[in-house]
Amino acid sequence: MSTLEAPLLAGQPGIQRFPSPALDLFIKKHFLTTEECQGLIERIDARRRPSTLADDLGYEAFRTSETCDLESGDPFIDAINAKLSAFAGLDEAHGEPLQGQRYAVGQEFKAHTDYFEPGGLDYETYCGRSGNRSWTMMVYLNAPQAGGATRFTRIGKTIQPETGKLLAWSNRLPDGALNPATLHHGMKVRTGTKYIITRWYRELVWTG
Ligand SMILES: O=C(O)CCC(=O)C(=O)O
Numbered sequence: 001m002s003t004l005e006a007p008l009l010a011g012q013p014g015i016q017r018f019p020s021p022a023l024d025l026f027i028k029k030h031f032l033t034t035e036e037c038q039g040l041i042e043r044i045d046a047r048r049r050p051s052t053l054a055d056d057l058g059y060e061a062f063r064t065s066e067t068c069d070l071e072s073g074d075p076f077i078d079a080i081n082a083k084l085s086a087f088a089g090l091d092e093a094h095g096e097p098l099q100g101q102r103y104a105v106g107q108e109f110k111a112h113t114d115y116f117e118p119g120g121l122d123y124e125t126y127c128g129r130s131g132n133r134s135w136t137m138m139v140y141l142n143a144p145q146a147g148g149a150t151r152f153t154r155i156g157k158t159i160q161p162e163t164g165k166l167l168a169w170s171n172r173l174p175d176g177a178l179n180p181a182t183l184h185h186g187m188k189v190r191t192g193t194k195y196i197i198t199r200w201y202r203e204l205v206w207t208g
């Protein structure tokens with residue numbers, strides 16, 4: 001079954017919906033507790049490695065953060081994944097492994113979309129089994145002292161990191177087409193360190 005809907009998001013208490021027909025974007029403050037954020041930061045610090053990019057376009061310094069796979073099997077990680085899926089009403093089986101990111105001063109993730117470009121070099125490798133990405137759920141684990149906002153460049157919306165704050169958006173338009181208005185930029189950290197988790201959901205059951 002294909003999953004493009006996150007049927008529970010709009011009805012969650014305290015959820016803010018960005019008012020734009022261009023993009024389905026939701027924000028929920030304090031989605032994760034300080035303790036949950038701290039547990040995730042500790043795991044990211046223990047296991048981080050330089051980030052890689054699918055469809056390596058040869059741009060220097062496109063994504064300069066460090067990445068960490070937060071593997072399922074750790075009951076703490078499984079509970080975070082279950083919390084994300086339940087909040088959105090997304091099928092847990094469609095979720096990719098949870099990813100952590102750490103940005104030091106000067107690091108960023110330049111403007112990109114989270115879906116894979118059909119026709120791109122790696123499209124079959126990344127989407128052949130599980131389909132393309134449907135939803136992105138991202139949580140800020142802390143607030144760096146300066147910088148590190150997420151800017152949706154096409155719609156002119158900038159979101160500031162706050163501990164535990166969730167951002168969730170559909171990478172699709174209502175008819176299921178990929179939505180270029182989801183273009184977003186993880187901006188440079190100016191002071192401090194930024195930690196986030198990201199979970200991407202697929203059209204189909206995630207099988208790698
Ligand atoms: O760090 C950010 O604000 C954005 C991260 C992001 O876009 C991603 O992990 O796909």
Ligand SMILES: [Fe+2]
Pocket residue numbers: 112113114184
């Ligand atoms: Fe992204």
